[in-house]
Amino acid sequence: MIIPVVQTVGLTKLFKDFWRRAKVEAVKNLNLEIHRGEVFGLLGPNGSGKSTTIKMLLGLLYPTRGQIAVFGRAPTDVATKARIGFLPEESYLYRFLNARETLDYYGRLFHLPSHVRRERTERLLEMVGLKHEARRRLGEYSKGMARRIGLAQALINDPDFLILDEPTTGLDPIGTRQIKDLIRELGNRGKTILLSSHLLADVEDVCDRVSILYGGQQRQGGRVKELLRQTERTQIIAPRLAPETIERIRNVIRLEEEKDLIEVSSPAERLETIFLRIVHEAQVANVATSGARASGAMPDFLGPRDEGEALVDELVRAADRRVPEPGPVEVAEVPAAPTGPADDVLESLLAREPEPVRDGSEAEEEKPAPPAGPREAIEADRSVIDSLLSEPDKRSDHRD
Amino acid sequence: MTSIWAVARHMVSEAIRMKIAMFFICLLALLIFGLPFVARGDGTVSGAIQAFLVYSLSAVSLLMALLTLFMSRSLSDELVQRQIFFLMTKPLPRWQYVLGKWFGIVLFDALLLLLAGAGICGMAHYIAVSQPPRDALDRQKLTDQVFAARHQAAVELPTKLFERAARERYERRKEEGYYGSRGDVNEKEEIAKLRMEEEQSWRTVNPGGTREFLFQNVRCDRSADKTIQIRYKAMATNYPPDEIVRSYWLIGDPEKVQPYQMLRRDAHDRFHTFSVPAGTVAEDHTLRIYFLNYVLSADQQPILVDLDHPYEQVRPFVIRLEPTTPVEVMFGVGSFEGNLVRVLALILFKLMFLAALGLAASTVFSFPVAILVSLTVYVLAEFRGFIGESIQYLGAEGLEGMFQAGFGLILRVILFVIPNFPSFDAVNTFVDGRNVTLMWVLQGLGMLGVVQTGIVLLAACLMFHFREVSEVSI
Known part of the structure; x- marks a missing residue:
């Protein structure tokens, strides 16, 4: 029997006043299961019980009722804690220590030998882009830099289970992007990750499954793509089209489906992309900064790498090693497809019945899906076009 | 042990960088290196050194006690500033965390005491060489009574003789009808009074006697x-x-x-x-x-x-x-130096208890309350002898029945845990050039450093074990 990494049954937490009278029920009868290799998102507005749940999982709070098992053991068990990495919602670090001393201290608490501590400290500092600031006291760090050290300490023990409470709080877009990339790669390397956030975009980008809390109770939960899927709409992405073509498409839809197009627009470049490009250019020009620099590669000690190593590396380093691709990737990729001029594609589209979007979710039921939301969305969109393109007979018929 | 040592090392590192520790260290340095130039004593060199030793060692004892209590706030600080979230999610048992903190504070104290001791010893010798003795007596006193550790042999009082004489007097008085028909004469008290008289008489030497x-x-x-x-x-x-x-x-x-x-x-x-x-x-x-x-x-x-x-x-x-x-x-x-080391050891045992006390208070209370509780116990411990006598009097005269028994028991338990600091204060003994015996040091280690500190540390570990470190009180 496979033991879930986290299992809670009827988990309840009551906060009491000075006289021990129950005042607030922060978590109510929560049942959760997180499996190995999953990136699990705990969503909810402020006060929904996310942090309380995490603190109970870590043994920082004791449940009023219900049961918790982490790796099949009590959260207070020392052996359990040896397998956990935790980044709290704020980086509560020692202001008088520098980055190296901080990581060394936490490494000692995991009983790591000194040479391992030294090596991991250097690798992690490189990864979070703070190697050049390693001798500065943390009291002088910006919030984002402290957050990066907080993340580094959470990884010092190469945890099997990583708990990240609002990990992107206080981070600039580069840091946010790096954290998200990191979560993805760690997920790919078989780590189990619990991500708590109220920044929905972050969760949507990286999580396999989510649980949405409100008032201490789970309101909804499940796989992200299932929750996000809009079956009543179809999206087609194409290279820039002439107004006449769009009009023709509109007419076809009217004729065939008796519906009208909801929106026709040109995709805008994302602000994140522009920002990352500007910062990258500044880094290439060696503009001085006292903040975090470009992060290095993820250290090898953080679990084995899988077959998609090259692809993941490419994604993780996207912000640093090349100018980011503008806008949605699919725009650039579509012309590369062996489909001839765009008009041809459209003609083929006009000639056939719209097919439901295939997202491959059934195939991924067996094992937790590692890829992140947008990547899947891209693949889904491409799959629609590819499926259409793979029917040459129909297309040629239509041409005729 | 690795975790305890890691926490202890961190505690020392924290203490070194604490501003309050710096303040106390500077104050100590100022006293140790400044006092020789102002302490005059009775005008002799030996008197000046003895005055310096009394003031500097008393200052070390007091300032280090306060510093220890302030350092123990580290635990409550980590609770308030939530560094504890990082620590308690590591494979660090809570008792090891408390023990590590305590060990770190004691280590820092020992380090400071060592430095202070070296400073005091050096400055005492500096006074001796920088000022000529006033006369031959002063020179001899310097050698025999100041830079010395002398064993003290006390005369054995003939207590059995006192007892026998007191009893005989009592019996004689009884036979002679001295007490008459008084039924309120307590034989035990009367004999004790007569025994005291016999002793006073023995101490008294009449002219020509x-x-x-x-x-x-x-x-x-x-x-x-x-x-x-x-x-x-x-x-x-x-x-x-x-x-x-x-x-x-x-x-x-x-x-x-x-x-x-x-x-x-x-x-x-x-x-x-x-x-x-x-x-x-x-x-x-x-x-x-x-x-x-x-x-x-x-x-x-x-x-x-x-x-x-x-x-x-x-x-x-x-x-x-x-x-x-x-x-x-x-x-x-x-030797003088060996004696000084033993005095400092007794001070260290006191600090060991105070470190445990401060940490125990910090596991329950936030800084201001914790320091108030710790200071109260510290003051009680400094006046423990007087308080013990007062409570004994209360127990004998003021309280009755079950209440007396219950209250007395509680007080006895509290008094057992609260150490009697003056009984382990060897500063005056040292300044008099008398030997601070190894037995005394061992008693201090056993009672202060092991039993009483152990009880308080155990309480601290238990309280911290059951505490929710992220507790929110609405």
């Missing part, structure tokens, strides 16, 4: 150049107009050694120490001292005339030797 003291086990170096010291305090019961007590001393058993004799004129009601040759101690390590309440003429005849004032008739005075040990014999057994 002699008192003999026998010291055993005086294991000193009997070389010709060595001396032993005799310390006594005499009170003339009928107050002398010149406040001088005159006495004759014969030191050494005439049947075993060549006795040493001397006439003394000492201030009334004060301790006096004088040196005599160590050869007065017999080979069997016994020393016999005769105290005579009269002066001798030049031809060794007892007269009641002061030799220095031959024409002045000296009134006969009754002399009472005080206090509990009327005469003490002291002889060197160790």
Whole structure:
């Protein structure tokens, strides 16, 4: 029997006043299961019980009722804690220590030998882009830099289970992007990750499954793509089209489906992309900064790498090693497809019945899906076009 | 152990960088290196050194105690500032965390005490070499009583004799009908009162009278150049107009050694120490001292005339030797430096308890409340003897029945946990040049450093174990 990494049954937490009278029920009868290799998102507005749940999982709070098992053991068990990495919602670090001393201290608490501590400290500092600031006291760090050290300490023990409470709080877009990339790669390397956030975009980008809390109770939960899927709409992405073509498409839809197009627009470049490009250019020009620099590669000690190593590396380093691709990737990729001029594609589209979007979710039921939301969305969109393109007979018929 | 050591190292590192620690360290340095230039004592070099030693060691003891309590706030700080979230999610058992903190504080204390001790020792020697002794006596006192660790042999009081005499007097009084038909006479109390009278009588030497003291086990170096010291305090019961007590001393058993004799004129009601040759101690390590309440003429005849004032008739005075040990014999057994180390060890045991106390308070309370609780216990511990006596009195006279029994039990438990700091304060002993015995140090280690500190540390670990570190009180 496979033991879930986290299992809670009827988990309840009551906060009491000075006289021990129950005042607030922060978590109510929560049942959760997180499996190995999953990136699990705990969503909810402020006060929904996310942090309380995490603190109970870590043994920082004791449940009023219900049961918790982490790796099949009590959260207070020392052996359990040896397998956990935790980044709290704020980086509560020692202001008088520098980055190296901080990581060394936490490494000692995991009983790591000194040479391992030294090596991991250097690798992690490189990864979070703070190697050049390693001798500065943390009291002088910006919030984002402290957050990066907080993340580094959470990884010092190469945890099997990583708990990240609002990990992107206080981070600039580069840091946010790096954290998200990191979560993805760690997920790919078989780590189990619990991500708590109220920044929905972050969760949507990286999580396999989510649980949405409100008032201490789970309101909804499940796989992200299932929750996000809009079956009543179809999206087609194409290279820039002439107004006449769009009009023709509109007419076809009217004729065939008796519906009208909801929106026709040109995709805008994302602000994140522009920002990352500007910062990258500044880094290439060696503009001085006292903040975090470009992060290095993820250290090898953080679990084995899988077959998609090259692809993941490419994604993780996207912000640093090349100018980011503008806008949605699919725009650039579509012309590369062996489909001839765009008009041809459209003609083929006009000639056939719209097919439901295939997202491959059934195939991924067996094992937790590692890829992140947008990547899947891209693949889904491409799959629609590819499926259409793979029917040459129909297309040629239509041409005729 | 690895985790305890990691937390302890971190604690030391934190303490070194604490501003409050820096403040205390600077204050200590200022006192240790500044006092020699202001401490004058009685005008002699030995007096100046003794004054310096008293002030500097007392300051070290007090400031280090306060610093220890302030350092123990580290735990409550980590709870408030939530660094504990990082720590308690590591494979660090809570008891190891508390123990690590305690060990770190004690380590830092030990380090500071070592530095302070070295500074005090160095400055004491600096005073000795930088100022010439006022006279030969000053020079001798410096060697024999200041830079010395002397064993103190107290005279054995004939307590059995007192008991027997008191009982006999009581029985006699009873037979003579002294107590009449009084039914309220408590035999035990009456005998105790009579015993006290017998002892006072023994301490009292009437004019022309002699008192003999026998010291055993005086294991000193009997070389010709060595001396032993005799310390006594005499009170003339009928107050002398010149406040001088005159006495004759014969030191050494005439049947075993060549006795040493001397006439003394000492201030009334004060301790006096004088040196005599160590050869007065017999080979069997016994020393016999005769105290005579009269002066001798030049031809060794007892007269009641002061030799220095031959024409002045000296009134006969009754002399009472005080206090509990009327005469003490002291002889060197160790070095000044070794003695200083033992004094510092006793201070360290006190700090060990205070570190545990501060941490225990911090596991429950936030900083201001924790420091208030700790300071209260610290003050209680400094006045523990007085409080213990008061409570005993309360138990005997003020409370009755079950309430007395229950309240008394609670108080006894509290008093057992609260240490009696003065009983392990060796500063005055050290400054007097008396040996701080290893047994005393071991008692301090056992009682303060192990039992009482252990109880408080255990309580701290238990309280912290059951505490929700992320507790929110609505």
